[in-house]
Amino acid sequence: MANLMEKIASNLYDGEEDEVAELVQKALDQGMDPQDVLQDGLLAGMDEVGKDFKAGDLYVPEVLIAARAMHAGMNVLRPFLAEGGGTGMGKCVVATVEGDLHDIGKNLVKMMLEGAGFEMIDLGVDAKAETFIDAVREHRPKLVGMSALLTTTMVNMKATIEALQEAGLRDSVKVMVGGAPVTAAFAAEIGADGHAPDAASAVDLARALIA
Amino acid sequence: MARAGLEGGQYQPLTQAQIEDIHAASLKVLAETGVHVENERALALYRAGGAQVDGSRVLISAAMVEAALASTPARVLLAGRDPQQDVVLEGRRVYAGTGGSPTMVLDPGADTLRPATLRDVADMARLADALAHCDFVVVPIHPTDVPEADVPVNRFYACLSNTTKHVMGGVGSVEGARAVIEAAEMVVGGPDALRARPIVSAITSWMVSPLHLDTGVTDILLTWCEQGLPVALSSAPMAGSTSPVTLAGTLVQLNAEQLSGVVLTQLVRPGTPVLAGYIPGVADMRTGGYLGGAIEFGMMQAAAAQMAHFYCVPIYGSGGMTDAKLPDAQAGYEKMATLMLAAMGGCNYIHHAFGMLTNMNAASLEQALIDNEVVGMAARVLRGVEVTEASLAAEAIARVGPGGHYLMDDHTLRFMRSEFFYPAVADRQNRATWEAQGKQDTRARAVAQVARLLERHTAPGLPQAVDEAVRHRFRIHTFDAT
Numbered sequence: 065m066a067n068l069m070e071k072i073a074s075n076l077y078d079g080e081e082d083e084v085a086e087l088v089q090k091a092l093d094q095g096m097d098p099q100d101v102l103q104d105g106l107l108a109g110m111d112e113v114g115k116d117f118k119a120g121d122l123y124v125p126e127v128l129i130a131a132r133a134m135h136a137g138m139n140v141l142r143p144f145l146a147e148g149g150g151t152g153m154g155k156c157v158v159a160t161v162e163g164d165l166h167d168i169g170k171n172l173v174k175m176m177l178e179g180a181g182f183e184m185i186d187l188g189v190d191a192k193a194e195t196f197i198d199a200v201r202e203h204r205p206k207l208v209g210m211s212a213l214l215t216t217t218m219v220n221m222k223a224t225i226e227a228l229q230e231a232g233l234r235d236s237v238k239v240m241v242g243g244a245p246v247t248a249a250f251a252a253e254i255g256a257d258g259h260a261p262d263a264a265s266a267v268d269l270a271r272a273l274i275a
Numbered sequence: 276m277a278r279a280g281l282e283g284g285q286y287q288p289l290t291q292a293q294i295e296d297i298h299a300a301s302l303k304v305l306a307e308t309g310v311h312v313e314n315e316r317a318l319a320l321y322r323a324g325g326a327q328v329d330g331s332r333v334l335i336s337a338a339m340v341e342a343a344l345a346s347t348p349a350r351v352l353l354a355g356r357d358p359q360q361d362v363v364l365e366g367r368r369v370y371a372g373t374g375g376s377p378t379m380v381l382d383p384g385a386d387t388l389r390p391a392t393l394r395d396v397a398d399m400a401r402l403a404d405a406l407a408h409c410d411f412v413v414v415p416i417h418p419t420d421v422p423e424a425d426v427p428v429n430r431f432y433a434c435l436s437n438t439t440k441h442v443m444g445g446v447g448s449v450e451g452a453r454a455v456i457e458a459a460e461m462v463v464g465g466p467d468a469l470r471a472r473p474i475v476s477a478i479t480s481w482m483v484s485p486l487h488l489d490t491g492v493t494d495i496l497l498t499w500c501e502q503g504l505p506v507a508l509s510s511a512p513m514a515g516s517t518s519p520v521t522l523a524g525t526l527v528q529l530n531a532e533q534l535s536g537v538v539l540t541q542l543v544r545p546g547t548p549v550l551a552g553y554i555p556g557v558a559d560m561r562t563g564g565y566l567g568g569a570i571e572f573g574m575m576q577a578a579a580a581q582m583a584h585f586y587c588v589p590i591y592g593s594g595g596m597t598d599a600k601l602p603d604a605q606a607g608y609e610k611m612a613t614l615m616l617a618a619m620g621g622c623n624y625i626h627h628a629f630g631m632l633t634n635m636n637a638a639s640l641e642q643a644l645i646d647n648e649v650v651g652m653a654a655r656v657l658r659g660v661e662v663t664e665a666s667l668a669a670e671a672i673a674r675v676g677p678g679g680h681y682l683m684d685d686h687t688l689r690f691m692r693s694e695f696f697y698p699a700v701a702d703r704q705n706r707a708t709w710e711a712q713g714k715q716d717t718r719a720r721a722v723a724q725v726a727r728l729l730e731r732h733t734a735p736g737l738p739q740a741v742d743e744a745v746r747h748r749f750r751i752h753t754f755d756a757t
Contacts (some may be wrong), residue, residue, distance in 0.1 A: 077320065120561060123560040123561055124559075124560055124561065124562065124563045125515075125560065126559075163491065165483045165487065165489050165490075166483055168513070168516050168517050168563075169563070172516075172563045215376055215378050215417040216423060216447055216448075218427075219423055244636060245377075245378050245417075245636070246633070247378075247379065247388075249390070250390075262562045262563060262564055263563050264562065275697070
């Protein structure tokens with residue numbers, strides 16, 4: 065049994081999504097507790113990835129591919145997990161704000177958070193405040209993440225936060241912001257709960273915000 | 276008499292065969308993968324120009340590229356308010372200037388950033404006006420103390436009133452573009468005068484790499500082209516995330532993006548003076564972040580210049596960026612390497628060359644002063660080794676003979692000022708003197724010089740009547756110009 069868990073973790077580390085999905089299925093077929101598969105297999109593998117990434121041995125593409133394998137495993141596992149159907153980390157809505165089509169940073173954060181066990185709802189690019197509000201109403205996320213690359217569009221983060229406030233939803237979520245021109249001071253000024261300067265820090269921030 | 280614009284092209288990372296390989300691969304990308312366009316006006320133009328349009332996907336043929344290149348000017352004048360400050364982009368002539376739109380400023384001597392103001396735009400423009408090796412001003416900062424709608428015309432006003440060099444910049448919106456053009460027309464005395472001597476030009480970051488047009492910025496691009504004024508296209512992929520990880524692959528995609536843009540500018544208005552804006556960034560594979568100071572950036576910039584030379588289209592590029600947070604040793608070597616490679620590559624219009632830190636995220640006055648020295652050294656390299664009868668010095672060698680010295684020879688007196696580059700910031704004194712003068716490092720010396728320079732160099736200002744008219748027409752915010 066322990067051997068199978070190690071196999072899941074090591075295949076996840078190597079980004080082998082098909083193998084991870086198969087091995088998770090196999091573990092379930094053998095009657096293993098889905099919660100153990102999650103903790104000792106998938107999350108154990110992602111922990112290793114996280115450690116080696118922080119040490120500088122793994123690069124971003126390797127982390128993303130591991131996260132994709134995690135996702136494949138979760139797809140098999142989710143129906144068998146207790147209510148909530150997830151890792152317990154909760155949901156996070158992300159998008160690039162209105163007027164901005166730059167999505168590489170947002171996509172990176174989304175994939176990294178997915179790897180950390182968050183259930184991600186991606187609203188894409190050029191997302192208006194109403195789009196965020198509709199998604200928050202529908203999905204009831206713990207977190208909302210906004211991205212902007214342009215100095216001309218970062219102001220729309222403030223507008224979105226204000227719209228959340230007016231819709232009475234602001235207190236139901238934590239809001240995190242990021243993007244090249246976005247600073248911690250700007251985040252504080254517009255009333256966001258946090259700012260992350262890169263994708264890896266966004267994971268740490270997300271964990272801290274929901275703790 | 277325009278600014279010198281020394282000849283580059285000494286560093287050619289691509290062979291002729293490799294240039295043709297990249298060209299062929301780019302044409303294949305345009306014909307088979309194409310670009311994604313949602314802007315209706317651009318779609319209509321592409322369709323009318325013969326492109327195969329399937330929904331929002333636009334496939335561009337080699338023939339379309341060829342037709343566009345035939346009408347694209349090989350020579351573009353970017354005028355200064357003072358004609359002696361004109362820059363003429365053609366061939367392998369190299370010019371360098373400010374650039375970037377950081378919202379943050381590093382104050383002299385500080386180690387933390389603060390939000391940028393309109394005053395900072397004016398100060399950097401005035402410093403750029405004073406710096407000998409700065410050929411043009413790309414609006415160097417995005418102010419945070421001005422309402423967004425007022426930013427375009429105010430940024431240009433702050434620059435135009437503080438320098439007589441050419442001013443280029445992002446114009447924010449179609450309304451911003453119109454305001455900037457109108458203000459510039461008021462400065463030069465009307466629309467015809469501005470077309471004859473364009474003292475302003477626009478940067479349009481119309482491409483979101485890979486191969487995806489930004490609808491709003493494309494509107495700005497089309498509006499600007501219709502006006503017959505010079506425009507710089509700009510696409511800035513990051514090798515490894517928004518373009519292929521290989522240098523060659525990034526060059527193929529970037530080149531395809533530029534060609535798609537050149538085609539569009541010539542479809543709007545054949546003969547539009549366009550600068551192909553190749554900005555070949557690198558993604559940090561360890562964080563996903565943007566790298567401005569990577570050595571590969573400089574290598575690709577030179578290779579991109581070769582592509583632009585191949586097409587006889589002037590190139591707008593980048594050099595002298597750094598990922599360093601302070602004007603420190605890393606800033607020095609990254610800036611020198613990327614600037615030198617871009618210059619030796621013959622990149623016509625190198626922006627980001629003065630005052631940038633943390634790649635495009637912060638501006639620093641003393642860094643601009645240090646960069647003046649970096650650009651000055653690169654200019655010396657471009658001047659090369661002059662070999663003439665006089666410089667060969669046969670007569671002087673005979674005169675001095677074995678065992679003598681050249682210190683007082685006429686030949687020395689004749690060439691000693693022109694033959695060497697004399698730095699203003701670098702310290703070349705003996706150690707004892709340096710210690711006695713307070714052991715200042717490069718940055719500390721530059722800080723002191725910036726203060727002196729800004730005190731001495733008064734803003735050229737605009738003629739009073741023009742200034743009043745511009746202020747009457749537009750909401751111009753104060754920045755306490757000195």
